[in-house]
Amino acid sequence: MSDYVACAVDGWGTESFRGDIASMYIQAWILDSCNKHFSTQFTMDKNDINSVERVSLDSVYNLDSTLVSVHMKVLSPSNEGFMFHAGGSAMIDTSNDPYGGIIYGYSETEVLLWRPSRTNTNGHLVYVGGQWGNGQSYQESDVVEVIVKAIDITGTPCNITELCSPDWSKTRCVSTDCPIPPDIDNAFKLYDGVTNGSKALYACKTGYTESSDDVIINCVGGTWSMTSMFCKVVCSSPPAVENAAVLVQDNRAKYYCLTGYFAMTNTSDIIECTNSTWPTTDFKCIKFKIL
DSSP states (O other): OOOOSEEEOSSBOSOOEEESOOOOOOOOOOOOTTSEEEEEEEEEETTOTTSOOEEEOSSOOOGGGEEEEEEEEEOSTTSTTOEEEOBSSOOOOOSSSOEEOOEEEEOSSEEEEEOBOTTOTTEESEEEOTTSSTTTTOEEESEEEEEEEEEETTOOOOOTTEEEEEOSSSEEEEEOOOOSOOOOTTEEEEESOSSTTOEEEEEEOTTEEESSSOOEEEEETTEEOOOOOOEEEOOOOOOOOTTEEEEEETTEEEEEEOTTEEEOTTOOSEEEOBTTBOOOOOOOEEEOOOO
């Protein structure tokens, strides 16, 4: 008996199997960007003894909810750049007719690849010829780029710009990009992006100073964090008043008469700096007189 349900033998790599009975799975997937995704690609040369035959996955995948695929990308004319599916099992392998294909199988942790034997001159990685297409777009390739993918449809994790959140029927991804960071009056703004984890830095313009050290905000899940920092006017020392001391806070100056002096009536002891300029003051301190 030479007909099997699945067969990888007689020239297809060092490991072989054949079977008369197998379980058939028919599955369909609706994929989104929250699906856990493993992908790797490399060049395979049929005649290179060191070509990859095993691909280890990045974690343990549940085969009931995982889509595994192997593709071959042609690197030579006349179908350069075209993708071909690898086969799940060998369909035919005769000693005289040319054939092509990579056979693959997989488990929860790895993907196995079989290729035609180096000693078999009729076997290729991609072959389109003979009765296939009446000679149109002929292809015979022994060197191809192999792409191996595993997609777990149960979801998570998303990439850095997305946040996975539960839905009634599935896991979905929503954008975590932030809008342009907000402006602060009289401040310059510098930010390194609007994706999740980005930062924005504020610095006050000339003539102003930061009210606090809270000058950095962060993009978290689509929203910028808050800051209470504002830019206050930088003023020089307020005008001096004879026989008086002055206390300055937040561009506001309050005068106090020295010991032995008192404030003249109808004068103001407070002035405020505006646009870096102090106004004049009528505040005066008069010496006590003992009658």
